[in-house]
Amino acid sequence: MPEQIVLVPEQLINLKYIVAALVYSALGIVILVAGFWVFDRLTPGHLWQEIVEEQNTALAIVAGAMAIAMAMIISASLHG
Numbered sequence: 001m002p003e004q005i006v007l008v009p010e011q012l013i014n015l016k017y018i019v020a021a022l023v024y025s026a027l028g029i030v031i032l033v034a035g036f037w038v039f040d041r042l043t044p045g046h047l048w049q050e051i052v053e054e055q056n057t058a059l060a061i062v063a064g065a066m067a068i069a070m071a072m073i074i075s076a077s078l079h080g
Contacts, residue, residue: 028074035070039063 040047047063050056 024078028071028078031074032067032070036063036067039066 047059051060051063
């Protein structure tokens, strides 16, 4: 009969992996915010003002698509 592997709670939750996940999450958020800032600088006008105050739906869709695309790229690069 094969040996049974018994896991104790200390083996299920490894602090090293939790810290790594938090660091990589923070890094991904910082990169995403920096990318949005660069996108704002590359577009004519003030992006946030156009979306919020002028209710520019088309620009909001483009900015959202850009954010999703950047998030996918950042996720893939951080995942390895």
